[in-house]
Amino acid sequence: MKPLLEVDGVRAGYGAINVLWDVSLTVAAGETTVIVGPNGAGKTTLLRALMGLVPVQGGDVRLDGASIRNRRTWDSVADGLVMIPEGRMIFPDMSVEDNLMMGAFPRKCRKGWKANLEMVFDLFPRLKERRGQLAGTLSGGEAQMLAMGRGLMEQPRICLIDEPSLGLAPVVVDEIFRILARLKAEGLTIVLVEQNTNRALKIADQVYLMQSGRVALSERGERVDLDRLHALYFAHEAAE
Amino acid sequence: MLELTLQALFSGLLAGGYYATVAVGLALVFGTMRVINLAHGELVLLAAYIAYAGESRYGLNPVLCIPFALVVVCASAAIVYALLARIEQDREMNSLILTFGLGVILTNLILMTWAADIHSTTNAWMLDSVVLADTLFAMRSEVVFFVAGLALMAAVHLWLSRSWQGRAVRALSSNRNAAKLMGVDPSRTEVLSFLVAGALSTFAGIAIYTGKTIYPALGHVMTVKAFIITVLAGMGSIPGVLIGAIMIGVIESFTVTYAAASLQELAGMVLFLVVLFVAPSGLFGGKKALPR
Numbered sequence: 135m136k137p138l139l140e141v142d143g144v145r146a147g148y149g150a151i152n153v154l155w156d157v158s159l160t161v162a163a164g165e166t167t168v169i170v171g172p173n174g175a176g177k178t179t180l181l182r183a184l185m186g187l188v189p190v191q192g193g194d195v196r197l198d199g200a201s202i203r204n205r206r207t208w209d210s211v212a213d214g215l216v217m218i219p220e221g222r223m224i225f226p227d228m229s230v231e232d233n234l235m236m237g238a239f240p241r242k243c244r245k246g247w248k249a250n251l252e253m254v255f256d257l258f259p260r261l262k263e264r265r266g267q268l269a270g271t272l273s274g275g276e277a278q279m280l281a282m283g284r285g286l287m288e289q290p291r292i293c294l295i296d297e298p299s300l301g302l303a304p305v306v307v308d309e310i311f312r313i314l315a316r317l318k319a320e321g322l323t324i325v326l327v328e329q330n331t332n333r334a335l336k337i338a339d340q341v342y343l344m345q346s347g348r349v350a351l352s353e354r355g356e357r358v359d360l361d362r363l364h365a366l367y368f369a370h371e372a373a374e
Numbered sequence: 375m376l377e378l379t380l381q382a383l384f385s386g387l388l389a390g391g392y393y394a395t396v397a398v399g400l401a402l403v404f405g406t407m408r409v410i411n412l413a414h415g416e417l418v419l420l421a422a423y424i425a426y427a428g429e430s431r432y433g434l435n436p437v438l439c440i441p442f443a444l445v446v447v448c449a450s451a452a453i454v455y456a457l458l459a460r461i462e463q464d465r466e467m468n469s470l471i472l473t474f475g476l477g478v479i480l481t482n483l484i485l486m487t488w489a490a491d492i493h494s495t496t497n498a499w500m501l502d503s504v505v506l507a508d509t510l511f512a513m514r515s516e517v518v519f520f521v522a523g524l525a526l527m528a529a530v531h532l533w534l535s536r537s538w539q540g541r542a543v544r545a546l547s548s549n550r551n552a553a554k555l556m557g558v559d560p561s562r563t564e565v566l567s568f569l570v571a572g573a574l575s576t577f578a579g580i581a582i583y584t585g586k587t588i589y590p591a592l593g594h595v596m597t598v599k600a601f602i603i604t605v606l607a608g609m610g611s612i613p614g615v616l617i618g619a620i621m622i623g624v625i626e627s628f629t630v631t632y633a634a635a636s637l638q639e640l641a642g643m644v645l646f647l648v649v650l651f652v653a654p655s656g657l658f659g660g661k662k663a664l665p666r
Contacts, residue, residue: 187554206559207555207557208554208557208558211556216555219555223549225544225548226549227544228544228545232544235541236541236545236556236558237556239538239541239557241557244538284556288556288557
């Protein structure tokens with residue numbers, strides 16, 4: 135089967151500082167692709183480069199076989215490529231409901247916003263309780279749920295999710311992963327960036343380990359040997 | 375004495391109405407583009423002079439000049455935007471220089487075209503006095519434009535809080551990258567905020583021409599006033615801007631009534647400094663974004 139998203143030898147970074155060196159990976163439709171790796175490996179930069187928020191300097195990115203390299207973020211969003219950034223990237227001075235409404239901003243999502251809002255409230259009842267509250271007053275876990283709900287309002291075909299468990303209490307992390315498993319079961323294509331390898335591997339179809347801006351390991355989810363992964367994960371120098 | 379105080383309060387309130395429309399335009403543009411448009415007051419003044427030209431040359435009612443002024447001012451606002459969008463480096467500093475320069479050019483174009491004389495409307499209906507509760511006097515135009523200004527502010531408030539584009543304006547000023555991830559095209563939204571600012575400026579310009587007097591240097595004065603009001607309000611909310619605008623209007627009118635008209639601008643500045651000392655993030659909280 136043709137992959138939905140292909141990353142082919144991508145080099146990217148911020149101005150003179152290069153972060154990604156020759157990153158290649160593929161994402162199959164309906165699968166959950168997990169990208170793990172230590173801090174600073176370039177996982178978030180990769181997602182931002184896919185979305186056009188960080189310029190791609192080399193290589194190519196293809197969605198449905200067509201190049202989307204350095205395409206404008208909002209055009210990709212209209213095509214169903216959605217990124218759920220970490221919880222701190224909500225709109226703090228807007229209400230919870232207005233945040234979610236922004237998720238329905240892409241033209242094709244506007245018509246069904248009411249039904250989608252109900253779907254999100256169903257998934258995250260806490261957001262419904264807090265719908266009128268300013269998003270900046272939410273707890274870390276609630277903010278993460280808001281970021282996820284907002285992304286789902288965009289009716290994604292592929293959802294790039296950046297560190298959804300970062301800095302959250304274990305009980306909240308449980309809930310986040312329960313919802314990720316549910317979205318996966320519903321057939322959503324997910325690209326999950328996580329530092330919490332144990333949890334992430336449980337829902338992974340395909341796993342990539344990134345190290346210093348490169349892919350150090352690529353393996354089907356069921357075949358990943360956690361000990362070997364962790365050995366590579368922490369052996370920064372050895373991997374290079 | 376009491377009567378005089380009440381009258382000063384009343385006049386200040388009326389002035390606050392159109393000050394607020396000028397300030398909201400400035401705040402909208404600042405919110406979406408992080409740019410302080412120092413030519414903003416000149417756009418207001420341009421609308422005022424178009425009304426003057428229409429009235430003095432063709433005998434038009436100033437209100438009927440609004441459509442034409444709207445087109446010219448919005449086009450000018452779009453030009454300011456197009457030039458700003460070309461700045462690639464150090465937008466904060468360079469945008470100040472650029473818009474200040476544009477303001478100087480506009481002021482001098484106005485000076486060249488209409489000379490340095492002071493003008494105000496000659497429309498008898500506008501100049502007619504209105505008496506409230508037997509004691510409070512105002513010109514009819516002041517009352518009309520105050521009420522219309524409030525309606526306009528309410529409309530902008532609704533637009534920002536209820537419409538897709540209005541929410542996009544707020545989202546863009548809240549978190550630029552997150553807004554892009556929601557499918558917002560920043561340049562379209564920025565143009566839109568400039569056009570709305572242009573429409574508000576047009577309204578304010580006609581209000582000034584019919585209720586006050588105009589002269590070429592007024593543009594600069596209006597920019598500074600709008601800036602003071604937005605900072606005073608903490609750029610948090612439309613009601614906040616309205617209150618800030620009325621405060622400035624009232625303090626100016628008290629200065630004119632009890633001290634001297636020449637101290638009017640100074641009074642606003644003093645209030646501004648005092649507020650910054652007491653509440654550095656503005657009177658209505660530290661929400662750095664923009665009217666809501």
